[in-house]
Structure formats: structure tokens, C-alpha cells
Amino acid sequence: MTTGCLTALVVLIILFGTVASWLWYRHWHDGNVNSERRDKALASIMEEARDTADDTARALDKTGNTDTDALTDVIWQRSEAPMISYDGSRREFTATAARYAQYDAKGILPGVGPVRVTRCFVFTYTHRPGQAWTSKVSERADDVCQPGTGINGAVNLARTRIANMHTGDLTRVGVRKVLNPTGRQRTYDVRSATREGDTVTVSVLVTALNAKATQCYRFTRPVQDVSGPKSATAAPTISCE
Known part of the structure; x- marks a missing residue:
């Protein structure tokens, strides 16, 4: 070398x-x-x-x-x-x-x-x-929060769909068709839809995808036709009306 x-x-x-x-x-x-x-x-x-x-x-x-x-x-x-x-x-x-x-x-x-x-x-x-x-x-442990994470995602989807509904469809039957069009899903159980003044309130029992947790939610939306997910609100409740 x-x-x-x-x-x-x-x-x-x-x-x-x-x-x-x-x-x-x-x-x-x-x-x-x-x-x-x-x-x-x-x-x-x-x-x-x-x-x-x-x-x-x-x-x-x-x-x-x-x-x-x-x-x-x-x-x-x-x-x-x-x-x-x-x-x-x-x-x-x-x-x-x-x-x-x-x-x-x-x-x-x-x-x-x-x-x-x-x-x-x-x-x-x-x-x-x-x-x-x-x-x-x-x-x-993280798995304790997993059902809530799933419910939160389902609630956000429901809130967006309810926000974009036409006024005439804001009934229990109408909301049920929007949230569960096939009638086979277990995620949403629409319990009621009531109108008071210029606001419609929808009560829904939301079930996590793994079916191990449920939470009642109250969705509210102005009666007049509006657009965008912010036109509807969602909050958990202890019981479904």
C-alpha cells in the first residue's frame, strides 16, 4: 500500500x-x-x-x-x-x-x-x-377515555348534520332519518325534537362505536334555515327527554 x-x-x-x-x-x-x-x-x-x-x-x-x-x-x-x-x-x-x-x-x-x-x-x-x-x-389509562373520544366524534357529526337540516325537517322523524338513514345504526337514538319559540331542541342518546358507553346529548338550533356547523350546539345531559 x-x-x-x-x-x-x-x-x-x-x-x-x-x-x-x-x-x-x-x-x-x-x-x-x-x-x-x-x-x-x-x-x-x-x-x-x-x-x-x-x-x-x-x-x-x-x-x-x-x-x-x-x-x-x-x-x-x-x-x-x-x-x-x-x-x-x-x-x-x-x-x-x-x-x-x-x-x-x-x-x-x-x-x-x-x-x-x-x-x-x-x-x-x-x-x-x-x-x-x-x-x-x-x-x-388511555382506554378509559376512548369511549368518550368516540362519542365526541359522533356528536360533532350529528351537530353538523342537524345544523344543515331544513326547517321543515326538524322533527323527531326528520332528525332520525338524517342521523340514521338506514335504521340499522346504533349510534343515534333520537328521543325527542321540540320547538320553543325560535329554537328547536333535539334529545339524542349517543352510543360509542364499541357499544360500551352511552351519553345523552341535547342539540339546539334556530328554527330558520341556516348553514354551517356553528348554527347548532350540542351539550351532554344526564337524562334523555
Whole structure:
């Protein structure tokens, strides 16, 4: 082997070692950075959940209302939990909701960017006679929130369809045809459709795709023909009318 070839080989070995060391360092460094950012994102979700629980408990105290559906609205407005139930014997509401956060992941490969992390929470709000509302936040496995995620998707679809209906079709039969045109779906069970003044209220029992969870929802829409999903609203209720 000539001196020139030997020198070139040595240079290549040194260059390869340098590149390998740099790649190892970047992998180690980026991994640490991403781990820290993930931990911060998860911590921020937990902090937000606790703030939501405290804020909701204060709002329940201020309302002074004992109507179950009115109290459910208070919880819904602040938590947007797709599933809310009530235990009358314990005077306790339970709301289940997934919370999300994003962080920017570091990496030398193309396609590395925002990463979404999720935590599943169960919020409980309890009221004892003569006492203030108390709140508790419990973190659960992701599968606990999966039924609610499915229900939330079904509710958004139903809200859009109801928003785009013609005024003359805003009856129980009309809504049923729109939400369950084949009559074979188990997702939507339209219980009632009533008109009061310029508003139509539709009560629907929504079932998750896995049929393991149900939630009553109240959809409201102005009587006049309008367009767009924002023209209708949806909120969970404890019972279906």
C-alpha cells in the first residue's frame, strides 16, 4: 500500500469516527431534550386539569342551582368532557375527558416536528349538604377515555348534520332519518325534537362505536334555515327527554 493510500485510509477512518461520534451525541442530546419537553408537556396538562377542576367547583358553588341538567351545563362549559354522569345517592358528578398538549421534537432526520401527548382524566365533583362543592382529579389509562373520544366524534357529526337540516325537517322523524338513514345504526337514538319559540331542541342518546358507553346529548338550533356547523350546539345531559 502506498503512503498516499495509507494516509487517505487513515483520514477516512478518522472522518468516519468523527461523524459516528457526532451522530451518537446528537441522538443522545436530542433524546434528552425530547424527554424533557415531553415531561413538561405532560406536567402542563396535569396543571391545566387541576385548574379546570378548581374553577368548575367554584362555578358550581356560585350557581346556587340544584337542577341536575343545569349543573351538568356548568361542568360541560368548563371541562368540555364528552361524558358526564351523576350519582344521586352520592351527590356526585363524574366527568371523563382526554387532554392534549404538543411539543416540538428535535431530530436530525426530516419529518421531525410537533408531537402530541395525551392524558386521560376523570373529574369528580361532590356536594355534601351544607358544604361547598369539592373536586378531585384522577389520571386513568388511555382506554378509559376512548369511549368518550368516540362519542365526541359522533356528536360533532350529528351537530353538523342537524345544523344543515331544513326547517321543515326538524322533527323527531326528520332528525332520525338524517342521523340514521338506514335504521340499522346504533349510534343515534333520537328521543325527542321540540320547538320553543325560535329554537328547536333535539334529545339524542349517543352510543360509542364499541357499544360500551352511552351519553345523552341535547342539540339546539334556530328554527330558520341556516348553514354551517356553528348554527347548532350540542351539550351532554344526564337524562334523555
